[in-house]
Amino acid sequence: MEYLSIVFEEVYKILFLLVPVLVSVAMIVWLDRRVWAFVQKRQGPNVVGPFGLLQSLADALKYIFKEMIIPSSSNKVIFILAPIVTMTLALIAWAVIPFSATQVLADINVGILYLFAVSSLGVYGIIMGGWASNSKYPFLGAIRSAAQMVSYEVSIGVIIINVLLCVGSLNLNDIVIAQQNLWFVIPLFPMFVIFFISALAETNRPPFDLPEAEAELVAGYQTEYSGMMYAMFWLGEYANILLMCAMGAILFLGGWLSPIELYPFTLIPGAIWLILKILLLFFLFALVKAIVPRYRYDQLMRLGWKVFLPFSLIWVVITASYLFYFNLLPVN
Amino acid sequence: MIAHAIFFYTFSIIAIVSAIMVTASKNTVHSVFFLILDFISISCLFIMIGAEFLGMIMLIVYVGAVAVLFLFVVMMLNVAQQKNQWFAGQATSKHIPVGLIISTLIFFEIIIVIGGWKYKPEIFDINNSLANTSVSNTHSLGQVLYTDYIHVFQISGMILLVAMVGAIVLTFRQRSGVKKQSYIKQISRERAEGVEVLEVQSNKGVKIDD
Numbered sequence: 001m002e003y004l005s006i007v008f009e010e011v012y013k014i015l016f017l018l019v020p021v022l023v024s025v026a027m028i029v030w031l032d033r034r035v036w037a038f039v040q041k042r043q044g045p046n047v048v049g050p051f052g053l054l055q056s057l058a059d060a061l062k063y064i065f066k067e068m069i070i071p072s073s074s075n076k077v078i079f080i081l082a083p084i085v086t087m088t089l090a091l092i093a094w095a096v097i098p099f100s101a102t103q104v105l106a107d108i109n110v111g112i113l114y115l116f117a118v119s120s121l122g123v124y125g126i127i128m129g130g131w132a133s134n135s136k137y138p139f140l141g142a143i144r145s146a147a148q149m150v151s152y153e154v155s156i157g158v159i160i161i162n163v164l165l166c167v168g169s170l171n172l173n174d175i176v177i178a179q180q181n182l183w184f185v186i187p188l189f190p191m192f193v194i195f196f197i198s199a200l201a202e203t204n205r206p207p208f209d210l211p212e213a214e215a216e217l218v219a220g221y222q223t224e225y226s227g228m229m230y231a232m233f234w235l236g237e238y239a240n241i242l243l244m245c246a247m248g249a250i251l252f253l254g255g256w257l258s259p260i261e262l263y264p265f266t267l268i269p270g271a272i273w274l275i276l277k278i279l280l281l282f283f284l285f286a287l288v289k290a291i292v293p294r295y296r297y298d299q300l301m302r303l304g305w306k307v308f309l310p311f312s313l314i315w316v317v318i319t320a321s322y323l324f325y326f327n328l329l330p331v332n
Numbered sequence: 333m334i335a336h337a338i339f340f341y342t343f344s345i346i347a348i349v350s351a352i353m354v355t356a357s358k359n360t361v362h363s364v365f366f367l368i369l370d371f372i373s374i375s376c377l378f379i380m381i382g383a384e385f386l387g388m389i390m391l392i393v394y395v396g397a398v399a400v401l402f403l404f405v406v407m408m409l410n411v412a413q414q415k416n417q418w419f420a421g422q423a424t425s426k427h428i429p430v431g432l433i434i435s436t437l438i439f440f441e442i443i444i445v446i447g448g449w450k451y452k453p454e455i456f457d458i459n460n461s462l463a464n465t466s467v468s469n470t471h472s473l474g475q476v477l478y479t480d481y482i483h484v485f486q487i488s489g490m491i492l493l494v495a496m497v498g499a500i501v502l503t504f505r506q507r508s509g510v511k512k513q514s515y516i517k518q519i520s521r522e523r524a525e526g527v528e529v530l531e532v533q534s535n536k537g538v539k540i541d542d
Contacts (some may be wrong), residue, residue, distance in 0.1 A: 003334075108384065109384055109468045110388050113392065116392060117395075117396065120396030120397070121396060124368070127400070131361060131403075143404070146400055146403075146404065150396075150397060153397075157392075302515070
């Protein structure tokens with residue numbers, strides 16, 4: 001009985017976290033399309049519901065009623081598993097995101113490593129989907145995306161080390177609290193820029209959307225998918241984008257801290273600030289999609305390995321030396 | 333404790349079954365996927381004994397990087413449906429004696445380790461003076477890794493670096509006749525270098541030198 005009550009309590013907490021995440025994923029798709037449209041002087045989705053807010057729900061309904069086609073030559077188990085893996089990995093990462101000092105599902109010691117591990121597992125959904133489809137375009141897309149995601153993970157890892165040097169803890173709440181006086185975006189601004197670009201590449205967003213470059217690969221790893229399975233890939237992708245924005249907000253923009261520690265601002269709960277910061281970062285993601293042309297594949301690899309990796313490594317040395325000589329290293 | 337035992341046995345059964353399936357499955361890509369499942373359940377076991385740092389590093393390094401490369405190689409080699417002659421009972425393979433010797437060796441090693449652990453516990457009595465239970469295991473790892481074991485740590489890092497450089501040097505080929513692109517050249521191109529306006533005469537055309 002005791003275990004059952006624990007299980008029910010946890011399930012309630014998980015639902016309270018995941019349902020808003022899923023709803024906001026649907027809303028964020030609408031926001032993405034609207035921003036994209038406004039940059040190009042179009043209207044974007046504005047018919048279904050007020051301002052077109054219900055467009056994503058209508059799309060989801062359409063996907064649910066479409067037939068799921070499983071190619072006869074595909075590897076069926078892995079083919080079905082791939083979107084499930086993508087979706088699950090995109091959602092389980094939210095367990096460690098702190099919405100305030102106490103509002104966090106799992107306040108674990110190695111929170112940032114957990115986030116990094118889950119985002120590095122994200123590549124499997126794509127590889128599995130691309131391989132199991134047993135056709136050329138998905139396979140090429142999967143190979144491209146695996147190489148791309150593995151490359152940019154390296155620079156994200158080094159950037160995380162930069163932040164951790166200033167914090168002295170792997171706990172996400174500690175990382176937020178360490179930014180009470182100064183958000184890390186100011187001293188580590190170059191790292192923030194590199195993190196943002198690497199996050200674009202890690203989530204396969206334009207200008208790094210080579211795995212699904214429609215001009216060359218039809219739709220990349222999603223070519224053979226239809227109906228709800230395609231929708232799950234799509235939801236997982238956007239949940240990953242939101243997660244990357246949340247990671248950026250926590251690592252550099254002070255997480256749930258309010259920007260000004262004054263009376264009217266401190267009344268607003270931390271979750272609102274975190275959501276506003278995530279939305280700001282997502283707005284930048286959407287703008288980049290609208291205004292930057294796609295990279296060539298060799299340019300992408302060069303940027304990841306020859307520019308970002310050395311630069312962020314040098315920045316680790318600079319940060320460490322600065323902290324060491326001015327005796328600012330966080331020791332506890 | 334019951335919940336703990338249930339989780340422990342679930343993860344260990346998944347680990348053992350997937351380890352068997354790595355060798356037993358005929359499709360090599362499936363074997364790699366089972367290997368990944370094995371890694372994940374082992375890292376869950378690490379987390380269960382309180383070694384959360386090791387578990388996460390296992391996920392990041394083995395599942396996030398090493399197994400991706402495994403998958404790459406297996407998919408590229410396209411050996412998906414390899415005929416397994418040993419089980420088919422046809423031609424005998426020459427690898428069997430070598431495999432038997434190695435497996436016997438590993439079996440005796442395991443017997444020595446487990447037997448010693450059971451009957452001579454003082455051999456495996458780890459020096460616990462370094463372990464400080466008041467700090468998290470990430471902190472305590474960091475404290476010993478860069479102080480007491482700094483040389484071992486640096487040497488293992490150098491070995492990995494040498495292995496990486498060696499692998500790159502061995503597989504590097506200078507191919508002739510490959511067009512290379514210089515980014516600086518491409519970016520610094522001006523309009524005057526690329527575009528030329530010519531007066532085209534009727535019925536004569538323009539001679540383009542190439």
